Amino acid sequence: MALALQTFSTVKDANAALKAAGTRYLGGGTLVVRAANEGDVSVSGLIRSTEPALSAIIVSGGKVRIGASLTMAAIARHPDLSSLAHAARAVGGPAIRNMATVGGNLFAPAPYGDFTVALLALDSTISTDDGEVPIETFLAKREDNHAIVTAVGFGLPVDGGFRFLKVSRVKPKGVSVLSIAAVLEQAPDGTVSSARIALGCMADRPMRAKAAEKALLGRKLTSDGIAPALAVASDGTSPITDPIATAWYRNEVLPVHLGRLLLA
Amino acid sequence: MAKIPVQFTLNGAEKAEFIDGGTTLLNALRDKIGDTSPKGGCHQGTCGACSVIIDGELRLSCLTLAETCNGAAITTTSGLSQDGVLHPLQRAFLDAFATQCGFCTPGMIMAAKVLLDHTPDPSRDDVVEALSGNVCRCTGYEPIIQAVLTAARSNSQNAA
Ligand SMILES: Cc1cc2nc3c(=O)[nH]c(=O)nc-3n(C[C@H](O)[C@H](O)[C@H](O)COP(=O)(O)OP(=O)(O)OC[C@H]3O[C@@H](n4cnc5c(N)ncnc54)[C@H](O)[C@@H]3O)c2cc1C
Ligand code: FES
Ligand code: FES
Numbered sequence: 001m002a003l004a005l006q007t008f009s010t011v012k013d014a015n016a017a018l019k020a021a022g023t024r025y026l027g028g029g030t031l032v033v034r035a036a037n038e039g040d041v042s043v044s045g046l047i048r049s050t051e052p053a054l055s056a057i058i059v060s061g062g063k064v065r066i067g068a069s070l071t072m073a074a075i076a077r078h079p080d081l082s083s084l085a086h087a088a089r090a091v092g093g094p095a096i097r098n099m100a101t102v103g104g105n106l107f108a109p110a111p112y113g114d115f116t117v118a119l120l121a122l123d124s125t126i127s128t129d130d131g132e133v134p135i136e137t138f139l140a141k142r143e144d145n146h147a148i149v150t151a152v153g154f155g156l157p158v159d160g161g162f163r164f165l166k167v168s169r170v171k172p173k174g175v176s177v178l179s180i181a182a183v184l185e186q187a188p189d190g191t192v193s194s195a196r197i198a199l200g201c202m203a204d205r206p207m208r209a210k211a212a213e214k215a216l217l218g219r220k221l222t223s224d225g226i227a228p229a230l231a232v233a234s235d236g237t238s239p240i241t242d243p244i245a246t247a248w249y250r251n252e253v254l255p256v257h258l259g260r261l262l263l264a
Numbered sequence: 265m266a267k268i269p270v271q272f273t274l275n276g277a278e279k280a281e282f283i284d285g286g287t288t289l290l291n292a293l294r295d296k297i298g299d300t301s302p303k304g305g306c307h308q309g310t311c312g313a314c315s316v317i318i319d320g321e322l323r324l325s326c327l328t329l330a331e332t333c334n335g336a337a338i339t340t341t342s343g344l345s346q347d348g349v350l351h352p353l354q355r356a357f358l359d360a361f362a363t364q365c366g367f368c369t370p371g372m373i374m375a376a377k378v379l380l381d382h383t384p385d386p387s388r389d390d391v392v393e394a395l396s397g398n399v400c401r402c403t404g405y406e407p408i409i410q411a412v413l414t415a416a417r418s419n420s421q422n423a424a
Contacts, residue, residue, distance in 0.1 A: 003286025005331050030309055033327045037307040093397020095322045173396040
């Protein structure tokens with residue numbers, strides 16, 4: 001079926017065009033064009049915007065703003081975002097990374113959405129022309145979102161404060177068994193003073209491991225110190241089952257990988 | 265539905281075509297322009313057989329709409345040989361038996377070319393990473409990795 005693509009120079013005009021039935025925004029197209037190739041006829045029109053702000057990365061005063069059209073490859077090679085480069089490189093192979101955008105990753109269903117797991121741990125805000133919302137609010141209702149995401153924003157983590165791990169079976173690149181991102185702060189005595197941990201593939205979209213976060217507070221990052229957090233790592237999870245792993249398996253291995261990430 | 269004009273350079277030559285809306289670059293290249301070097305393996309982004317180079321970057325032509333390539337410079341494997349002389353990567357693939365059925369070969373060569381364009385002296389890990397989005401069901405990959413490393417060495421000898 002023919003797909004009509006409309007390109008607008010402003011987000012405002014593109015948002016207006018997206019009100020028509022059967023239209024979807026086109027990011028890098030790695031999911032939406034794939035769906036069309038697979039015969040998904042629910043999309044009859046694609047809309048995109050070339051507004052320059054969508055392709056800008058601004059890093060200033062410890063704050064980062066990444067335009068929604070930026071690709072994983074562009075993030076991975078940005079000198080000021082080196083602490084996030086391995087999370088961006090975790091997405092697909094080289095060609096996918098040259099196409100896959102941040103905006104699209106926010107909508108990617110599990111087992112995809114690895115970079116969004118990082119954004120969730122970083123306590124990002126999601127911007128549209130209607131304003132900014134916290135990433136958790138955005139993810140909970142992403143099916144209802146009809147506005148173009150223009151950017152994601154977050155505070156740059158302190159050196160070594162951001163940790164990311166993607167577990168896959170195919171090396172060097174493969175779909176996630178699960179992915180984990182953590183932003184940890186430690187007091188001078190080494191105890192954890194704040195923790196945000198996000199999980200991928202442990203639900204239909206990235207989620208926080210709130211029980212584990214709480215259990216880490218005041219604890220040291222040693223085998224004994226993290227044991228209570230690992231014991232509750234799977235609280236509230238509802239992992240996907242796919243050809244890579246069953247939900248049961250994902251729950252079984254989550255504490256093992258979370259432990260490795262925390263002790264790394 | 266009205267046809268849509270697209271215009272880009274393909275291996276250095278200007279191309280202009282009228283296509284249906286939503287036509288992928290892969291289908292435009294193969295069915296309209298007649299460059300059958302990019303292969304359609306999966307049309308899902310998973311095999312890499314359709315890989316081409318767009319403005320210096322490796323892309324999957326099966327997931328790229330042709331209309332988004334207006335004004336772009338596109339390279340495919342069919343544009344690599346010069347005056348009947350194979351490109352060092354093509355020569356190395358032949359010599360190392362890195363091609364059996366050949367279906368993955370043009371995509372592998374595109375991925376390898378982008379690697380060598382940016383990293384003329386790659387490590388084995390660099391090669392494995394660069395080819396990680398390309399699937400081969402015949403060779404077991406090792407001959408392909410060796411071919412890319414050999415091509416890199418022959419490039420640097422020629423440059424010396
Ligand atoms: C072979 C293959 C391997 C992959 N591997 C991974 C992987 O390892 N990890 C991973 O996380 N993902 C992976 N993906 C999935 C996908 O490539 C990424 O999630 C990518 O970031 C999606 O972005 P996109 O720009 O291509 O999205 P698109 O396909 O352009 O869009 C996806 C959805 O998001 C919507 N959308 C896109 N941008 C916006 C915006 N700015 N505002 C509002 N809506 C928007 C679109 O309308 C559409 O509904 C893979 C995909 C393939 C084909
Ligand atoms: S045909 Fe494009 S990746 Fe398989
Ligand atoms: S040579 Fe047959 S798929 Fe690679």
